Amino acid sequence: MRDLIITAVENRFGQVNRLPETIEWLSDNGSGYIAHETRAMARDIGLEPRTTPVRSPQSNGMAEAFVKTIKRDYIRVSPLPDARTVMERLPLWIEHYNSLHPHKALGYRSPCEFIADQTQP
Template sequence: IFSRNGLPDMIVSDNGSQFTSSQFQEFCRRLGIIHYRSPPYHPQSNGQAERFVDTFKRALLKSKGEETSMESLQNFLFVYRTTPNDALPEKKSPAEALMGRKLKTIHKLMLPSRATRKVIEKLPAYEVGCP
């Protein structure tokens, strides 16, 4: 993820061994990343991550039998990443907050584009009785 999106200013994590290791701490120090850990045995401190895990589990349970696991995962992640989030500045979606632009979604395809609106405006109005 870092090679694609660049280095974060900070990382918030739980106290999993992968995050408490001296190797990870050195990695963060060398790259100038501030690392915050939630207090042990207090997952509420990392509310956004806990909420995501809960949302993810519920979505997977609902989709059982409808799609393959990979399709279900990809669909969930796309919807989650493109949905505005109250916890983010200006209620942006996670994708918009990360990339600085909105991702194209199927909903956008349903809306008329500017080009379509211009063509419609130039069409003659239909009146009753006109052939």
């Protein structure tokens, strides 16, 4: 879990020892997320760990939908020999998800297209 967090932060912000400002990190209550060592490491690099309320599917719905989409549209259709390959490809998949992947809730536009449309006069 800690490797995943570091990889995600480095992909977003580059190689940093600590983020320039604290960012909230929301997760569910899975053992990997609530482990003392994971939360301590997250704080050390500038994340503030937060967890969704237990047995509250509404608060975790967006994260669950995202995971479902990544699994369905990227992981399951790709030849993946191991977890390392998934970790290597994940940044590309997330970039595609945000830039090109059509989202029903956004009128079949990508999040980038949706945001661009919202900011145009």
